[in-house]
Amino acid sequence: MSRNNLWHLEHLENSSFPYRITVEQEGRLAIALRTKEPWPEPQAAVFCLREEEPPPEEYRKVEECVPVASFRPRGKKISVTLERAERRHCEFLFVTKRYKSKEGEYEQIFFRVPETVHAHRTKGRTGLFAGTPLELVVDADERRPWRFQGADIRREPLEAGTYALVRDGRFRALVARKTFTGFLGELDDLEALHEQLDRLAAVPHSAVVVEAQYGDFLDPRRVDPWPAARVARALAGISARHPALPVIYAGNRKMANEWAHGLFCAVAGGGRSSGS
Incomplete structure (x- = not known):
């Protein structure tokens, strides 16, 4: 051409x-x-x-x-x-x-x-938790928010996390949504990130959910100009400093949304599955 x-x-x-x-x-x-x-x-x-x-x-x-x-x-x-x-x-x-x-x-x-x-050809199915009543708060700054079918959703600023499950007027679970590029960029200021995760971990049933695979952060071509070894150390340091805070590498946006929806439904139901 x-x-x-x-x-x-x-x-x-x-x-x-x-x-x-x-x-x-x-x-x-x-x-x-x-x-x-x-x-x-x-x-x-x-x-x-x-x-x-x-x-x-x-x-x-x-x-x-x-x-x-x-x-x-x-x-x-x-x-x-x-x-x-x-x-x-x-x-x-x-x-x-x-x-x-x-x-x-x-x-x-x-x-x-x-x-x-x-990614869109994966076998995961959205809507697995449709019909479960949820009261959620979505951070006011969130762009293109995830979908939670049937949930009662309102927008307001959140001090920690991107999505919050509310029960009896209190936050019962928090999820911080991270894209690949967004999470990678936050590693530039680890102290600020750790402070953010400290606030997140203060609420039970909280998690960081990443719209990428863990291996994406170890690919030198993807993380350039950072050395992949430095990124690996930073991610390991997050788990070491916040041992009670899960970091879920969900693979893509769809699976990250589904995982968070499942967490909120499980917490709202007191940990009981629909089959119990």
Whole structure:
């Protein structure tokens, strides 16, 4: 493919969709999308919007410009391969859905990488705990919160954790949700992280739930510029300093959500399973 085919990533002055991705083919704009992230995490798709009109030049900062090796529309998907050593393969999935409360259709666009597709093919099932009554608080700053079917949910600032189970007016369980990049970034300030986890551990039945595999943090390519050995020591130090606080490496967003839902249901039920 000609080097006139280019992938552009621009940073915008927009808090909701701060990135703009375009693919140019022979001087023609083949696709233009607004995204929440510059590149998807391995187990999480990034929600996008189709661009209606280009933003003014003064509000755009070019982050990267990469030659496109392959741009292949395939039904509802567009597969893209970039000419670089890492973060080469991705795809955009275009889904059309009908409104539930009115006539017409709307479009959803998801930016994902091959690992995301694999994660969505796991055998885990969401909704295993549907119908269990829960009263939950979701931290006011949480973006794209997990789903807890049938739960009574309210938003408010949490001093510790991302999700809290409430019973009789008190927090009975806390879960701190961590993405791969978010958790890795917090290792830069271990003392602040330890203080956060101390507050979390003060509430019984609390846990840190990570949307990644433990092995992801030992992959030198994934944790660069950190040495993988340093990351391993930091994670071990977390378990040593907070022995009563489980750190669950759930693998992906879906499984992390399911694990937290199960914990809250078990605590709400006094530790009894539905089969007891």
